[in-house]
Amino acid sequence: MSLREKKKYDTRNRIFEISGRLFKEKGFENTTVDEITKEAGIAKGTFFNYFPTKESLLHYFQEQKEEVIFNILESQMSLNAPAKEKVKNFFILLAEYYEKDKTLLRLLFLEHKRSIIASGQRSAGKQHWHERQQRFICILSDFLKEGVEKGEIKNRIDLKIASETLHAIYFHSLMKWLHSDTDCSFSGDLSARVDLVFEGIGE
Amino acid sequence: MSLREKKKYDTRNRIFEISGRLFKEKGFENTTVDEITKEAGIAKGTFFNYFPTKESLLHYFQEQKEEVIFNILESQMSLNAPAKEKVKNFFILLAEYYEKDKTLLRLLFLEHKRSIIASGQRSAGKQHWHERQQRFICILSDFLKEGVEKGEIKNRIDLKIASETLHAIYFHSLMKWLHSDTDCSFSGDLSARVDLVFEGIGE
DNA sequence: CATAGAATGTGACCGTAGTCACTGATGACC
DNA sequence: GGTCATCAGTGACTACGGTCACATTCTATG
Incomplete structure (x- = not known):
């Protein structure tokens, strides 16, 4: 797996894990994409590179x-x-x-x-x-x-x-x-x- | 029915009719509250005086x-x-x-x-x-x-x-x-x- | 008719999902 | 190692639902 592929995989996983936790903690509606991306240390746009919608x-x-x-x-x-x-x-x-x-x-x-x-x-x-x-x-x-x-x-x-x-x-x-x-x-x-x-x- | 009551009734009906038509024409998601209020000749805030949400x-x-x-x-x-x-x-x-x-x-x-x-x-x-x-x-x-x-x-x-x-x-x-x-x-x-x-x- | 106060209207403003033109990192090839 | 095409990252920007402090209109009362 190349560096690029690895990074991609990691980022995706990171979004997945963090959003899962936040959804459980605060509910789906009360969790914003901004929060998820902030916690994941990525820009908002990046989120939408991985998932078309919240x-x-x-x-x-x-x-x-x-x-x-x-x-x-x-x-x-x-x-x-x-x-x-x-x-x-x-x-x-x-x-x-x-x-x-x-x-x-x-x-x-x-x-x-x-x-x-x-x-x-x-x-x-x-x-x-x-x-x-x-x-x-x-x-x-x-x-x-x-x-x-x-x-x-x-x-x-x-x-x-x-x-x-x-x-x-x-x-x-x-x-x-x-x-x-x-x-x-x-x-x-x-x-x-x-x-x-x-x-x-x-x- | 007083003038005030009549106006209220009319406005409500107007919103109702126009939104019904627009929803049928363009679908619910594709119709904005702005469109409805514009067509009804009222301000956006007025809509929400009559209906708590879209x-x-x-x-x-x-x-x-x-x-x-x-x-x-x-x-x-x-x-x-x-x-x-x-x-x-x-x-x-x-x-x-x-x-x-x-x-x-x-x-x-x-x-x-x-x-x-x-x-x-x-x-x-x-x-x-x-x-x-x-x-x-x-x-x-x-x-x-x-x-x-x-x-x-x-x-x-x-x-x-x-x-x-x-x-x-x-x-x-x-x-x-x-x-x-x-x-x-x-x-x-x-x-x-x-x-x-x-x-x-x-x- | 004048006035006060209640009901209704208004639109600038806010928060959030989603976009896009640009930037920067990566790796294939020489 | 140098070069360039490709692909991921970025954040200002847009669109839309919804809010609120203030403006306007109506009506009850003297």
Whole structure:
């Protein structure tokens, strides 16, 4: 690695670390780019050489988190269990991982989401978000498919609709939990909802 | 109405109309407060006498829409029909109303949502949003309760969980539809998902 | 009609995200 | 080692949302 490359790498990392710390300490909105660059000992313009916007930082934090999450998930996915258990397990693993650091997650998730919405129709962030959802839904869909083959799930069910619905429930629980101040259990809430969808409401 | 009151009313309306038009024409982010006030023939400060922030305008647009929606809904709610049909009807009425003006809705909904997220933990916007959701869930819960009494719905179901789940599905469909460019049917999508939840996935 | 005081309007001003034309450091090549 | 093209660094500058002390307009009252 040349000197130039090393410096670049270091600066980027420095911005990343400092902004991460400041965001946690003071919140995203209350941390200015000036503060970050001042603490990093660089000029304001330099910040924008590395990250196109202040919000884009969150995008990278998010990516870092996801790396970890998907590794956890993939290590558990090949378990031999009924489809319903697999789905629950999948959700609970995610939930437990999230429950470890609600504050950070709230920051990453809500601000990141906000930025995607704000940046309008076609943006890299939105694209990435969409892909992430698809990956999520695919995993669920695979579980359900297995379930159909094993006769645990009605075979007249549209797998796309079903896995999307499960995803919707996951998302809803997540949002509810993120917005709640009380410490209601995210994984417990999810579990009840998955049961409901598997059983059905109707008599 | 005194002259003062009339002027106030007029100014407020003027801001409202002009900003609505500009938002539709150029989008929310691309419309500046300066533009709005210039076109309205008032000073910048005056704008903020009427609306605490630029985003708060969206809050009022949203309220205006909701007025109409809840009137439509209430006129249809007392119909005598199976619970499932009532839920579907409820959703479809909403969907059809929304489908009339996707662009405006997308603007109102996404930006409004964004602003709620952005404004952090405790804001009037968030409070109002939360109340709206509760109202929504209550209506669904009433339908389901009736369904239980009429034996159409399993009585071991937790009504809160069930109505929240239906709401989650509604919300998911709405978001999917708002983000899609293709003209997939919002009401059709919802209908399939309600069927799924009533029937259940499991064999 | 005169006047006081309240309601409303005003625009210079502030803080912050983001830009850009210029400067300085780096390394490939001779 | 000297030269020059390239790439990162810089900070004054712009744009925009939002504020505030002061100016203007309206109205209640004698």
